[in-house]
Amino acid sequence: MDSASRLIIDRTQRVLDERIRPAISALRVPLELASAELPGEPIAAADALGLEYLPYRVGTAWGAAWSTVWFRATGLVPDEWHGLRVEAVIDLGFDSTLPGFQCEGLAYDPHGTPIKAVNPRNQWIPISDEACCGDQIEFFVEAAANPDLLDHLPLLPTWQGDVLTASPDPLYAVRRADLVVFDVQCHELALDVEVLLELQAELDDGPRRAGILLALDRAMDAIDVHRVGETAASARDELRAVLASPASSSEHIFSAVGHAHIDSAWLWPVRETVRKVARTTSSMTRLLEENPEFVYGMSSAQQYEWLRDHRPEVYDRVVDAVRGGRFVPLGGMWVESDAVMPSGESIVRQFLYGQSFFRREFGVTCRGVWLPDSFGYSGALPQLIRKAGFEWFLSQKLSWNQVNTFPHHTFFWEGIDGSRIFSHFPPIDTYNARLSASELAGARRRFAQSARASGSIAAVGYGDGGGGTTREMIGRARRLADLEGSPRVMWEQPDDFFERARAELPDAPVWVGELVLEAHRGTLTSQHHTKQGNRRGERLIVEAELWATTAAVRGVLDYPYDELDALWKTLLLHQFHDILPGSSIAWVHREAVETYSRLIGAAEAISRRSLLALVGDGEAEFTANGSSLDRGGASAFSVTPATATDALRPVVHEHCDGVQIDNGVIRVVISPDGLITSAVDISTGREIIPKGRPAGLLQLHQDFPNTRDAWDLDEHYRHHVENLAQADSFAVESDNDGVHVTVERRFSRSWVRQRITVAPNTRTFRIEQTTDWHEHERLLKVAFPLSLHAEYSVAETQFGCVRRPTHTNTSWQTAQFEHSMHRFVHVAEPGFGVGLLGDSTYGYDVIRDADPEHGVTTTVRLSLLRSPRFPDPMADQGGHTHVYAFAIGTDLLGTTAAATELDVPVRSVRGGSAVTPIVTVDEPDVIVSAVKLASDRSGDLIVRVYEPIGRRASARITVPSEYGPGQAVSLLEEHTDAPVGASPGPDGTVRLAPFEVLTLRYPVHRRPGPEHRFGKGTRS
C-alpha cells in the first residue's frame, strides 16, 4: 500500500474511533441508580419492582457469579434536550471484546414490561424519540451476573461453572448509566465511514479503491474534530457519491437473516437461557418495528415456549411479528439438537414437537431444518427431514473441519437410504455475522457454487447473550444493498433464498452419506451419565408409549398424552447440542442427571401402571416383552406366562491359562487376568481372537487436546497408552443366567470391575463394568482385536447403519479416527462377522493392522469414559456403569437383534392374564420403532417401522380390528405430498426399500367410548 493511502486510512480510523463514535452520544447526564440484590434465583419482574432498592454508585462492584441484581434508574430530561431523541446507555461492566458470554441486562418500564436488553455491544435503551424538557425518567434493569468463562483462552478449568462452586466475589462494576441525546447524523456518519473503510481494505488497487480513499479524505476534511455533530452532515455529503455507486449485476447476493444463536444451555444453566431468549427477543421485536426491511429468524420451539410461559408480554410482540411475516420460526425442531447421537425416534419427535408448536401457536410450518452448530450430521437425516415434510437443510458447522474443506456450499445431501435434501452450508463460515466487508468478501471468494448460483445465506447477529442483530448491522446492510465493489446484502426469509437457489441449481452437486464434523470427536464420550440418561430415557419413553397404547386400546386405562408429551419435551431439550454432547458447565450436567433420573422414573411408572392394568388381578408371573423381537418365550409386544428356562448351563473348565466356558454355541477362554484370549464360534470352529492379542482389554490414554477439552479428542491421544492388563482379583461363578467371571483392577486413582457373563444358548457374551473413575484428562477404551480382514465397520445410526472404511487412504478417512455409533458396531469378512454392542456409549475407533503372523486384523475399541476439565473441571468423576457385549459369528441383522436384546430387557409382572400384542410383524427384518396413539389425540394408532440393514424387506403388519387399514403418513403423522413411502397392501403387507422408515396411521373405526380409553386432556 502506498504511503498516501496509509495516511488516509490511519487518519480516518482515528477520527472514527476518537471523535465520530463518541459524538453519537456526547450529550449526556448521569442517571441516579439504586440496586437490589437477589439472594438466590431470578424472580418475576412484578415482584422485583417492590424490592428494597439502596443507592448505588457507578463503579461499585456488583454481582457474584450467577446472581441477579435489579437496578432502578431515574433521571430528568434537561430543558435544552426538548424535541431531541433521548436514550439511556447502560454499561453493566461489559467486556466489549466479546459480544456475549458475560453479564447481561433486560430493561423494564416502571410497570414491569420488558423494553429491550443491554448487551456488551448494544447498550442503549430507548427513552423518547422527541423528549420533552423536564420528563421524569424511570426504568429498571434486571442484571444477570453470568460469569465470563471464555476469558481465559485456551479455556482453562474454572469453578465458576456451577452456582455450588462459584466464587462469592462480585464480578462486575457498572461503568456508565447515562441519559444521552442520540445524534442520528453522527450514527449514520460512523456507519458510512466504517463500511467504506472496511470495503477499501478488501479491494485491489484501482479506481474504485482510490475513489473511496479520496472521498474519505475529503470527509475527514469536512469534519471539525471539535464540533463533530455540527459538521457530520457535510462529511456525509462527501461520501454520498461513493456510497451511491451500484454493485455489478453479477455480484454475490447475501440473503441476510437477523439471528442470535442461543444455545439452550452451555456456559450457563437452562434457566438462564430462558432469560437470554427474553432479552434477545425483546430487542429484536423492537428492531423489527423500527426497520421495515429487517427479517429475523429464531429456531427451537422450546425457546418460544419458554418465552410464552415466562415473558408473555414479549411473546405477544413475537406473535405479532411472526404474523407479520418478519419474525421467522426456523428449523421445525424442539431444540437444535445433536444430530448424531439421538435415536431415530428422538429425531422424529424433535420434528413432531417442534412443528406442532409452530403450527399451533403461529399457524406456521417450517420448510427447512436449521442446524448451524450441531457437531456433525448422521446419514439417516435426509430421509427423516424429507419424511417430516421439510424442503431444505442448513448447517454452518462444517466450516470447523480441522482437516478437509467441505467441497460444496449448495448441494443435495443424500442419506443412507438414497433420500436427497437440498442443502446449504453458508460460505460466510459464521452464524454470528456482523456483515463486515471481510466476512462478505471471504464468503464470496470461497463460494463453491459461484459459477451458477447467485448467492448464499448470512445469519446476522450476536448470539448467546450478545443480543442478536444490532441497529449498526441493519445500517450496514442498507449501505451494502447495492454498493460497488461489495457483494449485495438483502434481508430475506431463508425459504425465499432456498427457492431461488433450487431454481438456479436443479442439478446441484450431491454429497452422499454422513456429514462428519472433523472436530469435537470427544463429544461422543464426555459426560457419560448424561449420555446414559439419554439412551435409557429414549428407550423407556418408547416402551411406555407401547404399553400405554396397549392399555388404552384394550380399554383399561386412559392414554397419558400429557405425561408422555412432557417426558418427550424434557428428553428432547436435553439432546440440545451442548447438553447431550457433554460440553456444558457442571451445573447443566448436574441438573441433567437429576432430570434424567426423574424422567426414567416417570416413564417406568407409565409402563408399570399400564402392564398392571393389562394383566389385571392375580398372582401369576408374566414376562412382558416390550421389544420388537420374540424372546424368552414371549412374542414381541406381548405379556405371556413366565416359563422356567431349561437351557443347559455352559460348561466350565478351569486350568492354568484361565477358564474356558462353552455354551454349545461359542467357546471362550478368559485368562487369569480377565482378558479374553480365545473366542470360537463352535459351529464353524472359527477363532476370532488373534494369537497373543487378547480382547476386552481396557486401555488408558492421555487425553489432553490442544483446546476445548470436553469437545475435542485430538489424534495425538493415541501416542500415549497404558494397557490395564493386570487383575487384582479373579472369580468364577455359575447360576441360571450363565457363567460369570469377575475381575477387579486398580489403576492410578481409580478402580474397575468387569463381570463377563456367558449365558446359555447365545453367541453374545456380555461384560458389565463398574468403574470408580478419578482420572483427569484421560480416556478409557476397551479394545477388541479381531482376526478379521474387515474392509468396513458398520455402525448403527438412526433407523439403520453407516458403513465406514477401516483404512486411512485419504485425508477424509484419516480425519475420522473416532466414529459415532448407536447400539452397535459390526465388522465382518464375507460370511463371518462380529458385533460389539454398548448400552450407553456413542464413540468407537477401528485400527487396521497387518503383519505376517496375524495377517490383517481389525481392532474395534469402544470409548467408555473421558475426563475433560473444561468447562466442567470435574467431568465424569465418580461411579459409572457400562454394559457392553461381544456377539460372535453374527451378521448385521443378528447384531441388530442382539442390540435390541441388550437394550430392552424383558419385564416381570404379576397378575391375572396374558396380553396379546397390539401389533404383530411377521418378519424379523422389519423392525417396529414406535407404537403410539396419534399426537392429534384422535385415537388413531401410529406404528412406525424401518428396515435396519440396507436391503429390501417386506412383512405383514397386523393391528387390532378396531382399526382401519394402515396408511403411510409423514413423520408428523399426517397425509402429505411428501415422499412418505407406500401404504400396506390389502393384507397389511408393507414393502420397504433399504433403510426405509415407514410411518403407518391406522384410523380408529369407533369413536372413543367406555371400552376405548384414548383419553382427552389438554395439550400444552
Ligand SMILES: [Zn+2]
Ligand atoms: Zn450452539
